Amino acid sequence: MTGQVRTVDGRVAGRRGQETRQKLLDCLREMLSTSPYRDVKVIDVARMAGTSPATFYQYFPDVEGAVLEIAEEMAKDSVELKELVDGKSWAGKSGTTTSEELVDGFLAFWRKNDAILRVVTLGAAEGDKRFFKIRMTVLNSVAKPLADAVKDLQAKGQADKAQDAAAVAGSLISLLASAAEHQKAFTSWGVKIKDLKPTLAPLVYLGVTGKKAPR
Amino acid sequence: MTGQVRTVDGRVAGRRGQETRQKLLDCLREMLSTSPYRDVKVIDVARMAGTSPATFYQYFPDVEGAVLEIAEEMAKDSVELKELVDGKSWAGKSGTTTSEELVDGFLAFWRKNDAILRVVTLGAAEGDKRFFKIRMTVLNSVAKPLADAVKDLQAKGQADKAQDAAAVAGSLISLLASAAEHQKAFTSWGVKIKDLKPTLAPLVYLGVTGKKAPR
DNA sequence: ACTTGTCCTGTCATGCCGTCAGCTTACCGC
DNA sequence: GCGGTAAGCTGACGGCATGACAGGACAAGT
Structure with a gap:
């Protein structure tokens, strides 16, 4: 390889x-x-x-070239993120668990690769195709299986068919990515880190199923 | 002054x-x-x-010092964002309109200040307090009135009291910021820009009211 | 020990950084 | 209009990062 x-x-x-x-x-x-x-x-x-x-x-x-190397290594690791969604159930209580584990796993991965992801994000935002592709790889590793899950639910009539599955998945992953990137920001709003998961997880559940999370 | x-x-x-x-x-x-x-x-x-x-x-x-100057100018402009939430209604149909206008207005502001916000975001993520504060100013201009709106609804029993209002508002604003920052990403997921608003707006509505958006 | 190919570094030209002394320009009181 | 004063600008310089190269150090096989 x-x-x-x-x-x-x-x-x-x-x-x-x-x-x-x-x-x-x-x-x-x-x-x-x-x-x-x-x-x-x-x-x-x-x-x-x-x-x-x-x-x-x-x-x-140059420095950028070496950074790309590190970023590509990280992108390879990101396949592990697939497991957070693949084959998981979104029905009832287990849907709550799935969304919670997704939030947890994603935040953990982002925190682990904090510094390099910052640079990748910047490069992508500045229009550099190589960084953009790497960022896509990472986000797609979750976004794709998530979009599939939404399509599945739509087919079974358990989710709003009017929503575009890919757009829903993309928005939710963006939400997670952004929350992960700016955890410090939340504390300045008087939000404890531990409040983050209980807030994000229902949003994910809502986005995917279109239903209010059960409790 | x-x-x-x-x-x-x-x-x-x-x-x-x-x-x-x-x-x-x-x-x-x-x-x-x-x-x-x-x-x-x-x-x-x-x-x-x-x-x-x-x-x-x-x-x-140095360069950073000058960038800060530009960023502070932009932060001043961000007060206009308050108007997107202040005094708006979240009841029924008008709630849908409010969330749509919020999404539109926020994305537009971010797009207008694309380049400088990129640098501010990087600086904040790297832990620079000055950039962090500027980013806070921009996001707070929406997050604060939004948190107030949620508290209002909670008091009236029209929203889930178990959710922390500030955390909800923070998550939603992060969602908007992140979506704004990476519009290009969405197209690579096969999502048209015009699909973005119909996806984000219901998420905002859901987050604020805890209810599925009416149509 | 000798050869071969890999690996590292001293050195150099180039170009940007950040500072300063000093020259030019604008303004003001007389 | 004349001199004084403060603002405005730049040439020049030491310092440091960049990037290229050639040659020396080193390991491995013969």
Whole structure:
């Protein structure tokens, strides 16, 4: 699957080279979570990795290129998010559980990949196709099975057929993504983090089924 | 209200100085909407404004400082968003209209200030208090009156009292903000922009009233 | 030990950053 | 109109990040 790892000038990287490369990626990830994206410099990353800027440029064209690498790694991990929706039931009480677990799982994933997702989101918003595609991969991993679930319910007459399934799923995933991104904002509105799930989960349930959540 | 405009070294700016300053801000705003934030350089802004980098540094400590200025201007404009909720009715049919106008108005404001809001959002997510506060100002201009509306309905027994009003309002505003930020994403899900309002508006209505939207 | 290919770094040209001294311009009182 | 004063602008400079290259260090096989 993973093609040969190559340096910028075309050589194939050996064992030691891959280690160095990985160390650079790790340090970059670390830097991203501690300083503003705009201020992340190659020289800092190199220093932290105990190597020189020249080495960095051997493996990556620039900071953005390395960030893309990290982002793609994360996008691969995001397949695990499918499990939050696939094969789950939306009927009655179990629907409540499904929506709660979806909210929980999604927020956890976002929090885990906080820093890199911030940069991906920015890149996507700025119109960069590569970042946009990565963001899509992550969100689609939930949005697609969710849209399928809505279509299923519509077919069984258990959900509002007038709603576009993909639009519903997209809106709900956006809601989750945005809530995940700005958890700090909620506290300033006097909302405790623990209030977030009880609020989001019913919204998801409502969006999917078109019915008020049972209690 | 607005104190004297001052240069970095303390001089008060006169007519000509203010013009230059404003031209720099305009050019920066332009640059932000055409190139990635990370790549916006002082020298480019200065060149576009037909002046020198040194002049830029006379009015702003750095790029971020100037961006903050633009953002604060925008935050002032955001008071107009209050009107989208204040004094509106959520009962029956008129509730549907209210939610639709809220969605429309909010999306329009966000689209108008696209570029600067992107940077504000990034800064806030990275933990910068100044950007965070500005983002709060914008979102609060809708979230506060919306929370009041929910409390009102709760008091009248027309909404679910178990929900925290502020949390509901916060989640809904986050939903709108996120949808506004990533309109392009929706099209890749096969969702037409015009499908967005019919999807978001009922979600808002549902969130506020806890009832399924009438049609 | 020698060869081969990978890996790292010293060094250099280039370009942006951020500051300062000093020159020019506008305004004001006389 | 004349000089004084403060505002406005820029050339120039040290400093640092970028990105390219060539050559030295190193590991592995022979």
